[in-house]
Amino acid sequence: MNSKSVKRLVREIPFYTIGWTLRRVVFVVIGAVIAALGYAVFQVPFNLAAGGVSGLGIIINHFTGWPVGTMFLIMNIPLMFLGFHYLGRWKFLSYTIVAVITFSAASDAFVYWLPKVMEEYPVTNDMLLSAIYAGIIFGVGSGIIFRMDGTIGGTNVTGRIIQMKTGLPLSQIYIYTDGGIILIAGLIFGWESALHAMMTLFFAGIATDFVIEGPSFIRTITIVTDYPTDVTKALMYGLKRGASEWSVTGSYTGKSHSMVFCTIYRSQVNELKQIIATVDENAFVVIGKGHQALGLGFMRLGQNGGQGRTTR
Numbered sequence: 001m002n003s004k005s006v007k008r009l010v011r012e013i014p015f016y017t018i019g020w021t022l023r024r025v026v027f028v029v030i031g032a033v034i035a036a037l038g039y040a041v042f043q044v045p046f047n048l049a050a051g052g053v054s055g056l057g058i059i060i061n062h063f064t065g066w067p068v069g070t071m072f073l074i075m076n077i078p079l080m081f082l083g084f085h086y087l088g089r090w091k092f093l094s095y096t097i098v099a100v101i102t103f104s105a106a107s108d109a110f111v112y113w114l115p116k117v118m119e120e121y122p123v124t125n126d127m128l129l130s131a132i133y134a135g136i137i138f139g140v141g142s143g144i145i146f147r148m149d150g151t152i153g154g155t156n157v158t159g160r161i162i163q164m165k166t167g168l169p170l171s172q173i174y175i176y177t178d179g180g181i182i183l184i185a186g187l188i189f190g191w192e193s194a195l196h197a198m199m200t201l202f203f204a205g206i207a208t209d210f211v212i213e214g215p216s217f218i219r220t221i222t223i224v225t226d227y228p229t230d231v232t233k234a235l236m237y238g239l240k241r242g243a244s245e246w247s248v249t250g251s252y253t254g255k256s257h258s259m260v261f262c263t264i265y266r267s268q269v270n271e272l273k274q275i276i277a278t279v280d281e282n283a284f285v286v287i288g289k290g291h292q293a294l295g296l297g298f299m300r301l302g303q304n305g306g307q308g309r310t311t312r
Contacts, residue, residue: 051178143211
């Protein structure tokens with residue numbers, strides 16, 4: 001296939017069409033509103049400065065009274081230039097501008113209007129519950145935006161750049177990049193508030209990873225065996241799963257073996273163990289976690305939630 005044919009095929013992929021672009025914008029707005037809701041309802045009232053530009057906004061608001069959403073927008077301007085350079089140029093910038101403006105406006109609106117509503121219908125006065133749900137709701141909103149190839153700005157920009165360069169999960173990156181802001185918040189609001197803010201940061205990272213990658217439904221199996229034909233047939237007959245096989249050499253013994261790789265559903269793990277033990281009780285088996293499998297025997301490639309591609 002020549003380069004022109006490849007380009008034509010790529011342009012026909014759903015996420016390059018105008019309709020899919022509009023759909024992305026809608027989901028970015030939804031994600032930003034969800035994140036702003038968690039921020040305004042659970043973080044701002046309790047001074048949970050859980051790192052990032054949003055945390056800085058809470059700290060500055062404490063001393064000046066300036067609106068947290070407006071400060072979030074102003075402080076994100078230089079970070080947008082950084083993201084423009086590393087995260088997709090105009091493609092990144094367009095979605096991030098939508099997310100940042102929506103989050104800023106929604107945050108100020110929620111901070112202004114929700115206290116009037118919550119006087120009659122309060123959510124919670126418990127800081128622990130607020131810390132947990134602030135992280136979960138903010139993380140869900142951020143994850144939706146990430147899945148649309150945007151960011152919510154702030155240290156999410158630097159976090160995503162670090163993730164691309166190192167492969168570290170976002171939950172760890174948030175702790176590294178936002179820890180300093182939480183320490184400052186601890187000096188201002190007290191260490192109990194800082195501990196709760198760290199919990200918010202932790203749950204936000206988990207929720208974001210979950211939304212981006214989805215639940216772990218599958219397991220990847222690596223089997224080192226001297227009976228590859230028997231093992232692959234047993235997997236086919238017992239689990240209705242195909243497998244790949246190649247030759248390997250043990251580094252300690254120098255002997256030749258075969259390595260068999262297959263992917264199964266999580267519910268099939270115990271059955272697989274029994275099958276392998278029956279066929280080759282001396283086999284070496286490694287069971288790993290996977291988030292998604294596409295292709296023969298699993299979800300059809302291009303059927304991923306209508307996106308036509310796998311999650312990153």
